[in-house]
Amino acid sequence: MSTRQNDPELIEATEEIPAASVNPEKHWEKFFNETPAPGNYQETIAGVKNFIVEARTRCPSQRIVLVSSGGTSVPLEQLTVRFVDNFSSGTRGAASTEYFLNEEYDVIFLYRFEFQNINFKIFD
Secondary structure: OOOHHHOHHHHHHHHOOOHHHHOHHHHHHHHHHHOOOOOOHHHHHHHHHHHHHHHHHHOOOOOEEEEEEOOEEEEOOOOOOOEEEEOOOOHHHHHHHHHHHHOOOEEEEEEOOOOOOOOOOOOO
8 A cells, every 4th residue: 555655646746746836935925926915914014013113112122022813814816706714713812912911022913803802901
């Protein structure tokens, strides 16, 4: 019995695939070049940059962490009709955020709209 790793048909089939299509870096580069950014991308990036500048101005040695939480939706085509979706509740991201806040980090919390609620502490 052959395994997938040494299956002659699989080996032959993969030998016919051009190297660029097997290279994961090229695959992701192609994906990001062809897929439009989310509608709020520029606003989100500007908010993250402003948060970091303000935190560093307030205290140059302040520890900052970015936590992403909740599910992920990835389009399968440019005019998105189909997509791959992960319906994560965000529990791990919420727990990580609480941990970092308790350790006195400044936290950037990026989340999907259906996220696990956390006990936010407001810092002025």
